[in-house]
Amino acid sequence: MKRRTLISSATAAGAAVAAGLYRFTDLFVKHYPPTPYDDLLVTLTDREQAAKLGALVSDAPAPQALAAKPGPST
Numbered sequence: 281m282k283r284r285t286l287i288s289s290a291t292a293a294g295a296a297v298a299a300g301l302y303r304f305t306d307l308f309v310k311h312y313p314p315t316p317y318d319d320l321l322v323t324l325t326d327r328e329q330a331a332k333l334g335a336l337v338s339d340a341p342a343p344q345a346l347a348a349k350p351g352p353s354t
Contacts, residue, residue, distance in 0.1 A: 301307050315321065324330050 310327075312321070312327065321327060
């Protein structure tokens, strides 16, 4: 076995392990189940902290009222 083959196979195995850890664990980043709002939620840095902040907001209107409100006119 050549040294170059050994180094390249060890590199490939290390990359496969790192990719598996990234994809199937929360070791590097937190993975969330898919939702219909992923296009908006992807902009959040920390969903748990955003949920805590949203729970603390007590004087916000109901989501139905916000959804029925017309947008700004241009």
